[in-house]
Amino acid sequence: MYRSYFKRPIDFVASVALLIVLSPFIFITTLLIIWQNRGKAFFTQERPGRNEKPFKIIKFKTMTDQRNKQGELLPDKDRLTEVGKWVRKLSLDELPQLINVLKGEMSIIGPRPLLFKYVPLYSPEQRKRHLVRPGITGLAQVNGRNSITWSEKFRHDVYYVNKLSFGLDIKILILTIVKVLKREGINQSSDVPMRPFDGSN
Numbered sequence: 001m002y003r004s005y006f007k008r009p010i011d012f013v014a015s016v017a018l019l020i021v022l023s024p025f026i027f028i029t030t031l032l033i034i035w036q037n038r039g040k041a042f043f044t045q046e047r048p049g050r051n052e053k054p055f056k057i058i059k060f061k062t063m064t065d066q067r068n069k070q071g072e073l074l075p076d077k078d079r080l081t082e083v084g085k086w087v088r089k090l091s092l093d094e095l096p097q098l099i100n101v102l103k104g105e106m107s108i109i110g111p112r113p114l115l116f117k118y119v120p121l122y123s124p125e126q127r128k129r130h131l132v133r134p135g136i137t138g139l140a141q142v143n144g145r146n147s148i149t150w151s152e153k154f155r156h157d158v159y160y161v162n163k164l165s166f167g168l169d170i171k172i173l174i175l176t177i178v179k180v181l182k183r184e185g186i187n188q189s190s191d192v193p194m195r196p197f198d199g200s201n
Helices: 002-021 023-037 082-089 097-102 116-121 126-131 150-163 166-182
Strands: 042-048 054-060 107-109 135-137
Touching (some): 042 116, 054 097
């Protein structure tokens, strides 16, 4: 019943409330990033949502678009701005996704939306992660995030889909808050990015 009737209304109310309460932080962060990036505050990218329906995820733009002489983007660590480093350390980079939640494209809690190029590489079991709306935070994020393998991430995602409940969402939310306050395991390190999923790891 929670999955079908209550999760979406709760997400809607929560996203509205959080956007209002956090609006000063969002506004100040937007201004700082506009100043650092010379006008570009947000990064959008098409991701697979519920039932693999495409949507554009919104994030704060923490990296520049600097390229080498061959026209290739420089490594992430070379493009991460000073403001971007603080935005990531304070776990502010995901806040714009509250707009995605408001629009019904995402949920507060759910499997993180990954890249479309990974979809053909999933096993039938792993593909179940798309049976629910993707989330700003999820079970994999509070259980190690980049310190665990892709297989472990997907096991957490599928477990969440199978066991989705109000109690589980509350547990994940509390663990997320604790980890954000401890600055532990929420944001990916810019120096040691997780290697791309290739269908086996």
